[in-house]
Amino acid sequence: MVQKVIFLIDIQTFYASVEKANRPELHHKPVIVSGDPKQRSGIILAACPIAKSYGIKTAERLWTAKQKCPQAVVVRPRMQRYIDVSLQITSIYKRFTDLVEAYSIDEQFLDVTGSTRLFGEPHIIAKQIQKTIMDEIGVPARVGIGPNKVLAKMACDNFAKKQPSGLFKLNHANLQTKLWPLPIQALFGVGSRMEKHLRGMGISQIGQLATLSLEFLKRKWGINGEILWQTANGIDYSPVTPKTHDQQKAVSHYMTLPRDYERKQDIKVILLELSQEVARRSRSKRYIGNTVSVGVRGANFDHPTGFYRQVRLLSPTNFDMDIFKAAYQLFNQYWDGLPVRSVGITLSGLHSSSCYQLDLFNDSITKENLSKAMDKIYAKFGATGILRASSLTEAGQALVRSQKIGGHFK
Amino acid sequence: MKRNKLTPGYNLRWESSRMMLPEHRESLLEQDKEIEKSIRPILDEQQIDHFSQLLSLSIHQGLTLKLQLYHPFQKRYIIGKVIDFKHHSHEIKVLTANGMKWMNLHDIIEITEQ
Numbered sequence: 001m002v003q004k005v006i007f008l009i010d011i012q013t014f015y016a017s018v019e020k021a022n023r024p025e026l027h028h029k030p031v032i033v034s035g036d037p038k039q040r041s042g043i044i045l046a047a048c049p050i051a052k053s054y055g056i057k058t059a060e061r062l063w064t065a066k067q068k069c070p071q072a073v074v075v076r077p078r079m080q081r082y083i084d085v086s087l088q089i090t091s092i093y094k095r096f097t098d099l100v101e102a103y104s105i106d107e108q109f110l111d112v113t114g115s116t117r118l119f120g121e122p123h124i125i126a127k128q129i130q131k132t133i134m135d136e137i138g139v140p141a142r143v144g145i146g147p148n149k150v151l152a153k154m155a156c157d158n159f160a161k162k163q164p165s166g167l168f169k170l171n172h173a174n175l176q177t178k179l180w181p182l183p184i185q186a187l188f189g190v191g192s193r194m195e196k197h198l199r200g201m202g203i204s205q206i207g208q209l210a211t212l213s214l215e216f217l218k219r220k221w222g223i224n225g226e227i228l229w230q231t232a233n234g235i236d237y238s239p240v241t242p243k244t245h246d247q248q249k250a251v252s253h254y255m256t257l258p259r260d261y262e263r264k265q266d267i268k269v270i271l272l273e274l275s276q277e278v279a280r281r282s283r284s285k286r287y288i289g290n291t292v293s294v295g296v297r298g299a300n301f302d303h304p305t306g307f308y309r310q311v312r313l314l315s316p317t318n319f320d321m322d323i324f325k326a327a328y329q330l331f332n333q334y335w336d337g338l339p340v341r342s343v344g345i346t347l348s349g350l351h352s353s354s355c356y357q358l359d360l361f362n363d364s365i366t367k368e369n370l371s372k373a374m375d376k377i378y379a380k381f382g383a384t385g386i387l388r389a390s391s392l393t394e395a396g397q398a399l400v401r402s403q404k405i406g407g408h409f410k
Numbered sequence: 411m412k413r414n415k416l417t418p419g420y421n422l423r424w425e426s427s428r429m430m431l432p433e434h435r436e437s438l439l440e441q442d443k444e445i446e447k448s449i450r451p452i453l454d455e456q457q458i459d460h461f462s463q464l465l466s467l468s469i470h471q472g473l474t475l476k477l478q479l480y481h482p483f484q485k486r487y488i489i490g491k492v493i494d495f496k497h498h499s500h501e502i503k504v505l506t507a508n509g510m511k512w513m514n515l516h517d518i519i520e521i522t523e524q
Contacts, residue, residue: 091441226416227423
């Protein structure tokens with residue numbers, strides 16, 4: 001069988017690099033991209049390599065970063081711009097292969113197995129891609145090369161990022177000498193909690209985990225245990241799947257509140273706004289769903305509280321009040337009364353809204369007409385074309401939220 | 411069997427771990443769709459002559475035609491006989507198995523004998 005050639009390409013400090021590419025005068029300066037310090041989002045989203053050399057880390061608060069490097073240039077994030085650049089990069093990848101799968105805004109998988117005849121050896125393709133991205137976008141790309149996705153990913157995260165060339169190839173020939181000596185948290189899929197577990201068991205290196213008995217790991221963690229074992233042994237049978245984003249399983253909306261909400265009536269406003277947004281998006285994609293979930297996170301980081309619960313509806317819906325009623329009921333049932341930091345609502349169990357079972361006791365025609373009228377207003381005047389009065393109260397977030405992507409201004 | 415993160419040939423382990431902004435995902439789908447979009451072809455004079463010949467054969471002698479209509483994302487065909495036309499508005503009336511239809515000549519990009 002032909003061995004596959006998979007790339008995981010990531011852009012170095014993506015947001016910061018995009019800003020630097022846009023403003024050449026910042027080229028040799030420490031640049032950090034940070035949300036508004038007056039808001040919750042006031043954390044470091046990206047710090048360029050110069051800023052990082054002062055010890056600035058992603059996700060730290062802006063004021064601590066400024067203490068480390070007072071001369072750093074602080075730039076506000078422009079989320080829409082980063083999405084646009086990410087798409088431009090996708091189309092550059094597509095010149096080399098049609099098998100491109102976006103994994104995050106700055107990481108994408110490429111299967112170039114079939115491209116080697118056209119463009120040459122894997123490392124030549126990788127270099128050419130790096131050069132094209134530098135020439136056309138002006139940002140540095142790092143390429144992890146492997147015979148499958150998980151090795152490509154770890155080649156990039158653990159090695160390519162540290163090479164001046166930004167290239168690294170990890171395969172079964174150098175797995176034991178390169179990957180196995182690394183600390184256990186360098187293994188893809190090992191988070192801080194799993195790291196503690198493993199270290200508690202006396203496993204501190206990837207090689208130790210790789211040589212454990214599979215049966216033991218399966219007994220201990222089931223499927224996830226087997227995944228870890230496969231990852232440590234460089235096994236992954238997942239294909240690069242360009243159509244992976246086509247199928248939608250759920251429509252969800254999540255929001256971190258600008259301040260902690262304590263009163264039920266305020267949180268209720270947010271639940272209604274989220275329901276409305278989920279319903280609107282489900283309808284615009286012609287989906288109808290039968291399961292509503294609510295997630296709530298408490299305000300105190302040191303004592304995490306909150307819940308994530310779902311309920312199956314009697315009949316599928318994409319109307320805001322149906323979703324809201326289910327969500328509010330869940331909230332009443334599971335909320336512990338402590339201040340809330342973030343709330344999310346998900347509609348899942350989706351299928352096409354072109355045909356569905358009518359509910360005998362529920363007047364769906366009236367609701368459908370109402371939704372249609374609202375959708376027309378949304379289409380013409382945007383997502384805030386029509387609002388509920390409650391959104392205009394102090395608790396409401398709909399207006400601010402419509403100007404943001406991922407919690408930051410567009 | 412239910413698929414899980416270990417099922418070979420599926421992408422579940424990556425789908426469950428990825429971080430995609432909904433807005434990013436949507437624009438990506440939009441861009442993919444754009445690639446599949448077809449542009450309206452510009453017809454050659456001789457081809458237009460050929461089309462009008464077939465159309466007049468249909469209207470005078472009852473020839474059944476297969477007309478391909480322009481659509482950016484689909485292949486749309488109509489099969490039937492031309493029974494009337496309006497010169498000023500460039501429209502033809504076609505009798506199909508599902509009844510009569512008026513259509514604009516500019517939307518027709520291919521005509522073949524059925």
